[in-house]
Every structure is written in structure tokens, then in C-alpha cells.
Amino acid sequence: MARRPLTNPRKHATQERSRATVDALVEATARILVKEGFDKASTNRIAQKAGVSIGSLYQYYPSKEALVAAVVDRHHQELMQIIRDALAEVAALPLEDAVRRLVTVAIEAHRIDPRLHRVVAEQIPRTGRLENVGAFNQETFALFRAYLERHRDELRAVDLGLAAFVCVTSIEALTHTAVLHRSDILSDEAVDTLVDEATRLVVGYLR
Amino acid sequence: MARRPLTNPRKHATQERSRATVDALVEATARILVKEGFDKASTNRIAQKAGVSIGSLYQYYPSKEALVAAVVDRHHQELMQIIRDALAEVAALPLEDAVRRLVTVAIEAHRIDPRLHRVVAEQIPRTGRLENVGAFNQETFALFRAYLERHRDELRAVDLGLAAFVCVTSIEALTHTAVLHRSDILSDEAVDTLVDEATRLVVGYLR
DNA sequence: ACATAATGCGAGCTATAGCTCATATTGTCT
DNA sequence: AGACAATATGAGCTATAGCTCGCATTATGT
Numbered sequence: 001m002a003r004r005p006l007t008n009p010r011k012h013a014t015q016e017r018s019r020a021t022v023d024a025l026v027e028a029t030a031r032i033l034v035k036e037g038f039d040k041a042s043t044n045r046i047a048q049k050a051g052v053s054i055g056s057l058y059q060y061y062p063s064k065e066a067l068v069a070a071v072v073d074r075h076h077q078e079l080m081q082i083i084r085d086a087l088a089e090v091a092a093l094p095l096e097d098a099v100r101r102l103v104t105v106a107i108e109a110h111r112i113d114p115r116l117h118r119v120v121a122e123q124i125p126r127t128g129r130l131e132n133v134g135a136f137n138q139e140t141f142a143l144f145r146a147y148l149e150r151h152r153d154e155l156r157a158v159d160l161g162l163a164a165f166v167c168v169t170s171i172e173a174l175t176h177t178a179v180l181h182r183s184d185i186l187s188d189e190a191v192d193t194l195v196d197e198a199t200r201l202v203v204g205y206l207r
Numbered sequence: 208m209a210r211r212p213l214t215n216p217r218k219h220a221t222q223e224r225s226r227a228t229v230d231a232l233v234e235a236t237a238r239i240l241v242k243e244g245f246d247k248a249s250t251n252r253i254a255q256k257a258g259v260s261i262g263s264l265y266q267y268y269p270s271k272e273a274l275v276a277a278v279v280d281r282h283h284q285e286l287m288q289i290i291r292d293a294l295a296e297v298a299a300l301p302l303e304d305a306v307r308r309l310v311t312v313a314i315e316a317h318r319i320d321p322r323l324h325r326v327v328a329e330q331i332p333r334t335g336r337l338e339n340v341g342a343f344n345q346e347t348f349a350l351f352r353a354y355l356e357r358h359r360d361e362l363r364a365v366d367l368g369l370a371a372f373v374c375v376t377s378i379e380a381l382t383h384t385a386v387l388h389r390s391d392i393l394s395d396e397a398v399d400t401l402v403d404e405a406t407r408l409v410v411g412y413l414r
Numbered sequence: 415a416c417a418t419a420a421t422g423c424g425a426g427c428t429a430t431a432g433c434t435c436a437t438a439t440t441g442t443c444t
Numbered sequence: 445a446g447a448c449a450a451t452a453t454g455a456g457c458t459a460t461a462g463c464t465c466g467c468a469t470t471a472t473g474t
Contacts, residue, residue: 015471018421038333042461053423058463122332126245134388159400165389166381166404173380174373181341182372193366197373197412204411205404222441225451249431260453265433 022060024050026074029067033119038126041068069127075120076136082109087143095154095206098147099167100199106171107191110179118180137168144168148206155206167202174198229267231257233281236274240326245333248275276334282327283343289316294350302361302413305354306374307406313378314398317386325387344375351375355413362413374409381405 028050032041043064047057061067086105090098110117124133145164148155155163178185178194185194235257239248250271254261268274293312297305317324331340352371355362362370385392385401392401 015420017470021421043463044461047424054463055424055465056422059421062463064462125329137388158404162392162400162404165384165392166408169380169384170377170408173376177372177376181344185369185372193369197365197369201373201377201408201412205408222450224440228451250433251431261433262435262454263452266451269433271432 018060021050021052021056024052025057025060025067026070030071030074030116030119033068033071033123034115038068038123043067065127068123069129072120072123072127072129073132075116076132079109080136080139083140084143087147091147091150095151096199096203098151099202099206100195103171103175103195103198103202106175107179107186107195110175111186114179121176121180140168141165158206163206166205170201171198174201225267228257228259228263231259232264232267232274233277237278237281237323237326240275240278240330241322245275245330250274272334275330276336279327279330279334279336280339282323283339286316287343287346290347290350294354298354298357302358303406303410305358306409306413307402310378310382310402310405310409313382314386314393314402317382318393321386328383328387347375348372365413370413373412377408378405381408 025046028046029041032046032049041064043057044054046064046067047054050057057067061070082105086102090101093101124130141161141164144167145160148160148163152160174194175198184190232253235253236248239253239256248271250264251261253271253274254264257264264274268277289312293309297308300308331337348368348371351374352367355367355370359367381401382405391397
């Protein structure tokens with residue numbers, strides 16, 4: 001296996017000024033990745049676009065990969081928060097309502113910044129953040145599983161861990177693929193149909 | 208958008224000897240990608256491992272990306288053939304039998320060489336082969352849709368194009384994710400359960 | 415105000431990746 | 445056998461990416 005470069009930030013910035021620098025670097029990295037692709041995202045270019053010197057860049061991030069990883073992590077934090085909120089929101093709703101809402105939220109989340117989402121998905125293997133993604137998914141599985149446990153009376157007999165895997169993976173794939181490769185399915189009228197179908201898929205499976 | 212390097216082969220090799228050269232190059236690229244990762248796959252290294260001079264490499268492939276694209280394409284051809292065969296095989300089977308068989312085949316296909324499969328999945332964005340993947344999926348959708356048309360009497364009223372999208376995307380995601388990230392679900396005993404669940408998901412949705 | 419720490423700077427070094435081209439070898443055809 | 449095309453070779457050029465380091469500037473605390 002290839003040895004990966006370090007991807008953790010170097011210092012923890014304490015002053016206001018330096019936090020701004022760090023933010024600018026991550027933001028610039030994201031913008032360049034989206035607009036110009038990974039290859040154009042050289043450290044010099046990132047520093048330039050961030051309005052920061054190359055020296056400062058290396059004070060906070062030990063490598064280009066670390067910056068990309070920061071972008072990936074930031075995006076994942078945002079997504080996880082959306083998922084947590086959504087699952088808290090639907091905790092008491094009956095199965096079908098809950099699933100429908102979750103599917104809708106998933107589509108909305110993917111639509112916030114599809115280009116960044118695509119880039120993040122593409123860059124994950126490079127960042128050595130695959131394990132993090134594993135953890136990320138684990139949390140989602142666990143949260144959804146908790147919902148299922150609470151609503152066990154609405155379900156058929158089924159291993160809840162496995163069911164959570166099946167449902168979450170399917171919903172994620174459908175929304176992800178639709179947003180990134182099938183914008184035709186997502187016209188304002190068509191979205192509702194997709195939501196209906198995904199809901200039916202999951203609900204039909206669970207009971 | 209970033210301009211991508213050319214990814215098409217340069218000349219078409221006619222003699223026996225040169226075809227061997229080309230094969231060795233693609234094979235070496237695949238091996239290096241799997242064992243050492245994209246960064247270590249320099250053109251010099253590929254040529255060396257293929258037992259071919261760097262000059263010869265550039266006679267057939269204009270860039271490193273072209274070689275990676277060749278690996279991706281080759282893998283996709285193989286997968287598509289498996290899918291075509293499987294769908295031909297189940298064409299006359301009733302819904303549940305057909306789906307169960309397809310899910311099984313999908314898992315088997317992913318298991319042939321999981322590490323290569325993972326690498327290919329990771330490298331697709333870099334190769335500019337996303338459109339090809341689109342086409343690849345289009346064909347799969349079309350083939351499965353044809354099956355659905357033939358068995359319409361077993362299905363509820365549903366847009367077959369959309370249904371094909373939902374089913375194929377779900378099956379692909381479940382098998383892909385299970386093989387790459389959840390080997391626990393794929394122990395010899397557990398596979399059957401996964402097959403059952405995936406089958407139930409899809410069949411329940413379709414009727 | 416001064417000392418000390420935190421942050422910022424950017425010219426320039428090192429390494430290596432991608433690639434070319436002049437030349438040599440091997441195959442094909444008559 | 446000779447001529448022409450196809451294929452193979454690898455030393456070495458060019459460009460640029462990643463990164464360091466010595467020094468300048470700005471903040472903090474007393």
C-alpha cells in the first residue's frame with residue numbers, strides 16, 4: 001500500500017488573525033478544486049488565491065493533501081449536522097412520514113452545492129479519509145437504527161443493523177446519483193415522483 | 208473547468224509484438240495502481256514494470272491519464288459483459304428469481320478483484336471517463352428496463368425507466384458498498400441474508 | 415515601552431514527473 | 445536479399461510542484 005502524506009493540520013491557530021488565514025486557505029482550496037480541478041490546486045496557487053503567503057500555508061498545513069482533507073472534513077461536518085437535525089426532527093413521526101422527510105432532506109442536502117459535493121466525493125480516496133467516511137456512515141447507520149428501534153412495532157421482523165445499512169445506502173445512492181448524473185429526474189415536477197419512489201422502496205422493504 | 212489531457216490511445220498496434228507491449232503497459236498500470244496507488248504510477252515506473260521502454264509507452268499512450276483510462280475501460284468492458292450475460296440468462300425467469308440471481312451476480316462480480324474495482328472507482332473522475340460511466344449505466348438501465356417490460360404483468364403500475372434507475376442504482380450501491388466497506392456482511396453465511404434483503408427491497412418495490 | 419511570542423512573508427532549493435527525439439532493432443513484402 | 449515500415453530504446457531536456465528557512469511584521473502581557 002502507498003504511504004500517504006500527513007493530512008492533519010500542523011498548529012492550532014489561536015489568534016483571530018490566524019484563524020482568518022486558515023479559513024481563507026480552506027476556502028481557496030475548495031474553490032480551486034471546484035473550478036479548476038485537483039491538478040491545478042498547487043500549494044502556491046492555493047496560497048495565492050487565499051491571499052496568503054506560501055510560508056503561512058505550510059505553517060498550518062503540512063501538505064496539499066492536508067488542505068484537501070480539511071475541505072472534505074468541513075463538508076462532512078455540515079452534512080452530518082443536517083442528518084442529525086433531520087433524524088431528531090422525524091424521531092416521533094410514523095414510518096412513512098419519516099422516510100419521506102428524510103429522502104427530501106437528503107436531496108436538499110445534495111443540492112446545496114452539488115459541485116463541491118462531487119469534488120469531495122472524488123477526492124476522498126486521495127485524502128486517506130476513507131476511514132473517516134466509514135465513521136461518518138457508521139454514525140448515520142446508528143442514528144437511523146435508533147429511529148427503527150423506536151418504531152419497531154411498525155416493522156416486520158428484521159435485523160435492524162442490516163436494515164439500517166440497506167435503507168441508508170439506498171437512499172444515499174439514489175439521491176447522490178440523481179443529483180450528480182440525472183438532473184433530468186430532478187426537475188421541479190419530477191422530484192416529487194422520485195421522492196415517492198424512494199419512499200416506497202424503503203417503506204415497502206421495512207414492513 | 209479544468210482542461211483534461213488526451214486519454215485516447217495514440218496508434219493502433221497491428222503486429223503481434225506491439226499488441227503484447229500494449230497489454231503489458233495496461234497490465235502494469237493496473238498492478239501499480241492497486242499495489243502502490245496513483246501517485247507512484249509515474250510513466251517511467253509503468254514502463255519499467257511493463258518491461259518496456261519509456262519511448263514505447265509514449266508511442267501508444269499520450270499520457271499517464273490515457274493509461275489509467277485504458278485500465279478503467281478494460282474493467283468496464285468485463286463488467287458489462289457479466290451484466291449482459293446475467294440479464295440474458297434471467298430474461299424468462301419470474302421477477303423474484305430474476306432479481307435474486309442478479310443480486311448474486313452483482314456481488315460475485317464485485318468480488319472478482321475488489322481491489323482493482325476500488326481503484327477503478329477511485330480513478331474514474333481523473334480519467335475524464337465519467338461520460339463513459341454514464342453510458343455504461345445507461346446500457347444497464349436499458350437492459351434491466353427491457354426485462355421489466357417483458358414482465359410488466361408481474362409489476363404494479365410504474366414508470367419503467369424510473370423503476371430501472373431505482374433498482375439498478377440500489378443494487379449497485381448495496382453490493383459495491385458491502386464489498387468495499389463492509390466485509391463483515393459478506394461472510395459465507397451472511398451473504399445469503401444480504402441477498403435476501405436486497406431481493407426483498409427490489410421485489411417489494413416493483414410489485 | 416519593552417520583551418517575547420505568534421503570525422506572516424516569499425525568494426529560491428530540490429526533486430522528479432512527463433515527455434521528445436535521434437537512433438537501433440525487428441518485421442514484412444517482393 | 446534489399447527496401448521500407450513498424451516497433452523499440454533510453455539519455456536527457458523542461459517545467460513545475462512541493463516545500464524550507466531566515467527574516468519581517470504584528471499582537472500580547474506586564
